[in-house]
């Protein structure tokens with residue numbers, strides 16, 4: 086059983102008491118800790134120890150003095166420490182730690198002695214972004230918190246997107262420099278607005294992406310928009326065209342960005358419809374003597390560059406007109422990162438990949454869903470790249486498949502499912518219900534945790550820990566075709582239930 090989250094921050098009173106202590110550290114026989122220039126007074130006889138050159142502190146110091154939340158799992162002897170955004174997972178007597186799911190090695194293992202859990206100060210502090218220095222002469226560990234990061238929020242909102250005849254008008258809350266380029270197969274004009282986000286109204290109307298349907302011009306099939314990237318924050322608007330059509334970009338009243346289709350369609354007899362050279366938007370040749378477009382208020386807008394290299398994964402978000410939900414399946418780890426290691430030395434990465442490939446096979450030709458995998462073979466993908474893949478695609482759901490393990494604890498067992506944003510909780514509960522039924526393992530429940538892939542994704546997301554490969558029974562089961570097929574089917578069933586599709 087897990088104890089409840091405990092959060093005891095630095096109390097104002099404690100801060101006052103600490104302020105009375107001199108900030109210049111005197112030589113002392115007992116090791117001490119100074120946080121942000123203030124020496125910590127450890128309560129109730131708690132002491133700081135030096136073990137193999139590492140400063141070991143009681144876990145109570147982590148909660149009471151450093152202000153992190155600590156969660157203890159007696160079954161796995163696991164210690165989860167979080168600052169609200171990062172998750173450090175430690176295990177008693179194990180030198181392996183996980184920071185946001187990434188494996189790290191400790192110099193000293195956490196210990197449990199006489200009911201007191203202690204952890205290495207430097208590792209915990211540094212992983213939380215603090216700076217730690219050790220002064221041997223005074224036996225003092227000096228911990229400094231970094232200044233709070235400046236979060237850059239885009240100040241310009243995209244307020245309205247409308248189509249009048251052959252003209253697309255984008256109302257924005259400030260001056261933006263649009264990047265406009267064309268893509269073919271099917272033909273479309275892509276407008277990126279760097280430094281912008283969707284206005285609350287647009288977001289409430291359609292979430293992170295939407296469609297402006299139009300019947301006003303035969304050349305314009307659809308206008309779609311989405312928050313394309315969060316770093317830098319960029320709204321992307323795509324005009325789906327019935328055929329390649331020249332266009333011009335100008336600036337309207339206020340800071341409106343106007344994209345107007347010009348002339349008629351210009352099929353090239355030689356290429357059967359390919360855009361001919363010299364057409365605005367395809368090679369940068371645009372009206373105006375200096376290559377810029379005069380705006381109605383006399384300002385100019387830099388022309389789009391048709392030769393812009395599209396991103397590697399997918400040039401743009403997939404057409405929503407297909408009506409299918411886009412599911413991104415993420416097999417954890419891969420390549421040089423084996424993930425956790427099983428009781429009989431199996432590797433987690435192989436299990437994860439097998440499961441997502443089976444889900445993909447089940448959803449091939451599915452009338453309701455399309456699937457994209459972050460990896461479909463044994464390659465290494467950075468943790469930080471996985472969420473953005475789904476974001477760039479404008480995915481509807483993100484599922485990260487993993488398996489658990491605890492060193493030297495073969496009895497730890499069970500299935501657990503993680504979410505981060507509240508919006509993903511219901512989805513995770515449905516996933517967990519089906520997954521648990523498939524594995525038949527112990528129910529470890531639906532949990533909230535700050536895993537990086539869950540934090541990074543802008544759509545509903547879940548991280549599944551089907552079972553413990555450090556447990557010989559669960560390991561044997563998880564590596565059978567039969568169990569992997571059951572788990573894959575459970576994921577599909579959960580998607581059907583959550584999205585309300587009727588079973589084929």
Ligand SMILES: [Zn+2]
Nearest residue numbers: 417424487488
């Ligand atoms: Zn994993």
